[in-house]
Amino acid sequence: NTDKKYIKQGEASLHVLPSGDYGSTNAYPFIYIGCDRPYFATNDFSDFDYISLDVYNDTDKELTIKMHLGVFGYSGLLEDTPIKTYNLTPNSWNNIVYDFSDGSLKTAFNNLKNVSQIFIQFPEYKRTKDDEVNSLYLDNLKAKVNKNPTEYSKKFKTGEILFFENPQDLNFVDARAYEMNIIFNAELCINTNPQFVTEGQKSLKCEFKKIFIEMDKPFIFTPKFWVPIQIYTETFKRQLAGATGVSIDIINANSMTRNIKAFYILDDATLTEIAVNLDADQIATITIKPDNMADVTAFGIMNYSENAGTYYIDNIKVLTD
Numbered sequence: 613n614t615d616k617k618y619i620k621q622g623e624a625s626l627h628v629l630p631s632g633d634y635g636s637t638n639a640y641p642f643i644y645i646g647c648d649r650p651y652f653a654t655n656d657f658s659d660f661d662y663i664s665l666d667v668y669n670d671t672d673k674e675l676t677i678k679m680h681l682g683v684f685g686y687s688g689l690l691e692d693t694p695i696k697t698y699n700l701t702p703n704s705w706n707n708i709v710y711d712f713s714d715g716s717l718k719t720a721f722n723n724l725k726n727v728s729q730i731f732i733q734f735p736e737y738k739r740t741k742d743d744e745v746n747s748l749y750l751d752n753l754k755a756k757v758n759k760n761p762t763e764y765s766k767k768f769k770t771g772e773i774l775f776f777e778n779p780q781d782l783n784f785v786d787a788r789a790y791e792m793n794i795i796f797n798a799e800l801c802i803n804t805n806p807q808f809v810t811e812g813q814k815s816l817k818c819e820f821k822k823i824f825i826e827m828d829k830p831f832i833f834t835p836k837f838w839v840p841i842q843i844y845t846e847t848f849k850r851q852l853a854g855a856t857g858v859s860i861d862i863i864n865a866n867s868m869t870r871n872i873k874a875f876y877i878l879d880d881a882t883l884t885e886i887a888v889n890l891d892a893d894q895i896a897t898i899t900i901k902p903d904n905m906a907d908v909t910a911f912g913i914m915n916y917s918e919n920a921g922t923y924y925i926d927n928i929k930v931l932t933d
Contacts, residue, residue: 618749620666620705625751631738642733644682645753648726657681657724661713661756665732668749669700675736675746676700679710682729683721685844690728691786693717694800697735700748715762716780720847771929773848773858776802776816786842787818798841798915808924810861810895815926820915840875841925842912845905857901857931858911864890866921874898876911885914901931 613619613627630641647655657663669675678697685691694717698708718724730753738745766778774781779802787798803809803817818841845852852858864870874886888898900911915923 613749618668618670618751620668620751622751625668625749628734628748628750629738629745630734630736630748631745640678640733640735641737642731644729644731646729648728655727657712657727657755658718659757659759659761660724661758661761662709662711663730663753663755664707664709665750665754666752667698667700667706667708668751669702669704669706670747670749671744672702674699674702675748677708677748678731678733678735679708680731681710681721681724681727682731683724684726684728685721685846691721691844692731693721694782695733713756713758713762714780716766716783718761720784720844722846768851773851773928773930774816774843775812775814775927775929776925777812777814781816784843784847785816786844787840800841803924808863808865808926810863810926812926815861815863815924818915818923818925820920820922840912840914842910843928844910845908851930852905855905855930855932857899857905859900859927859929859931860898860913860925861895861927862888862890862898862913863895863924863926864892864921865924867892870921870923871916872923873914874900874912875914876900876902876908878902878907879909880907888913897927899931 613625614623618627619625628643646652665679667677676697676699678695680695681693682690683693696710698706700706712718712724732750734748736746766780769775774784782800782802785800787800799819801817803815804813806813808817809815860874869892870890872888872890874888875883877883884902886898886900888896890896898913902908913925
């Protein structure tokens with residue numbers, strides 16, 4: 613775009629008209645910016661406090677967009693940082709900031725030294741031929757440089773991997789799956805309701821929503837795949853030294869029995885799954901004990917995409933016997 617009304621700075625901006633597959637109800641259209649390409653300044657975000665983007669909402673209604681990073685982390689695989697949602701004021705410029713200045717995200721994702729992509733999702737888009745296209749303009753993707761960035765320091769309790777007493781603990785959990793060009797993520801937040809806490813004052817709330825995709829009517833397609841809630845062991849190398857395994861408390865806050873899986877992944881990419889049946893409102897402790905915990909690169913639980921509902925996770929701790 614070269615219309616100066618929609619340029620925040622410089623001579624041009626990017627005009628975006630989000631429209632997904634007609635009839636789709638969940639597959640957000642998204643764009644990604646490749647940070648490891650020759651035209652991009654750097655893919656090393658270790659000296660950044662945040663990245664920011666100016667977005668002009670050229671409609672008369674408030675809209676939302678989402679942003680996260682794709683990072684080659686400790687696992688050597690492409691991992692996703694937490695998705696953040698931003699509200700866009702109508703008919704005006706909005707400055708959105710993806711902040712990682714407290715250091716916790718860098719600790720979880722190998723100091724953000726190898727960022728591959730910046731993802732921008734558009735939850736509100738043209739869904740049918742009759743819908744209005746929401747016109748947006750993007751400009752000024754910038755980074756705030758800090759040559760002396762904050763180092764994240766957390767005092768771990770005895771045996772703790774994650775107890776979810778700290779809001780930054782969310783940065784250490786990956787809850788995302790890709791299927792059929794859908795970015796599907798469980799919605800995570802810190803819970804303070806003591807009914808769903810097994811130790812301490814808080815726990816992790818995990819909400820899964822069922823996916824429906826309308827095909828040629830009257831057919832409706834439901835993608836079926838396992839969505840992991842995953843933790844990478846390299847982040848907790850010091851805590852896991854000498855460990856024989858880990859345990860996870862989980863609460864099935866649904867009105868019916870659910871079948872989930874615990875899992876762990878070895879450094880040769882071998883995946884081991886452990887089936888777990890949870891009765892309605894059951895609290896269970898899941899134990900993961902591989903032959904050699906030092907060979908494990910990631911572990912967690914998986915929920916089937918058809919099993920919409922809410923679970924709570926707490927008290928992820930080290931086993932030493």
